[in-house]
């Protein structure tokens with residue numbers, strides 16, 4: 001089989017205002033997506049998604065579009081979509097980084113392989129290792145304490161048993177917010193904090209000490225990007241598992257985190273880690289070193305969320321039962337672009353038991369988004 005063409009569809013989708021996420025890196029109110037379709041000479045096409053966010057990875061839907069049209073598509077057209085390792089090699093030779101952009105093409109190739117073999121992607125990865133219904137946590141924006149407390153209590157009423165509170169802003173406000181949420185949800189709900197690199201090492205240690213009475217179950221990305229010593233120092237100062245997220249894009253980062261004993265858990269997902277194969281590589285490497293993984297998110301739409309779900313179901317070390325992840329992205333958005341949207345109910349997302357990624361993009365709808373984006 002050979003790749004014959006890659007079509008790209010930019011779309012800007014508004015996040016439901018009542019659910020907009022606000023963390024140490026600012027607010028997320030609109031998602032700039034790039035949906036891709038990879039066509040082959042055997043008539044099978046696969047769908048992929050670049051879930052771009054410039055302050056997160058330096059990519060936008062416009063850069064993803066340009067890099068695919070000008071560099072990646074010429075490099076992969078003619079290649080076998082079933083040989084994902086060779087595809088990754090071809091893409092890495094011509095473009096550095098740009099994880100979300102490459103992941104869009106890569107996940108489309110897994111979709112093609114699954115359709116060709118009539119198997120869901122999780123089966124191609126060696127699964128299923130867990131239920132197709134994946135538990136998630138609720139990610140609470142960095143609101144003022146009263147708003148955060150009220151929203152947290154409401155989310156618990158919706159069925160969430162783990163609440164993640166964004167911190168990494170002004171330390172006194174962070175502490176007040178987390179304490180208010182703990183008081184509102186009671187002692188039985190699991191609570192996680194995520195600083196998104198917003199604290200320096202000493203501030204992180206001080207804040208975590210001040211939050212000891214909140215019984216946190218996980219501290220996510222408390223310290224700055226690239227500082228393996230800082231996250232290791234924080235980890236040795238607290239009695240709570242530490243998760244690395246914003247500082248782990250590839251296997252080199254995962255190796256440095258583990259070498260420095262910097263974390264108990266790594267947040268992985270196909271967009272951030274440059275595709276399903278590269279994510280799986282990190283998950284397996286972490287497993288060999290006794291480090292758990294869970295699913296992270298950049299507020300994906302249905303295509304990338306399906307890829308995240310298959311990764312979660314396909315690999316034993318995606319320990320979402322112990323560390324529920326973020327896999328509710330489509331639910332945050334005002335529109336959906338697949339013919340049968342993923343079932344997201346309460347605190348769970350269910351992945352379809354169908355070949356490939358298991359979602360069918362409404363390409364006519366994408367044509368309309370593309371026409372609107374190109375003006």
Ligand SMILES: [Mg+2]
Nearest residue numbers: 194220221245
């Ligand atoms: Mg995070």
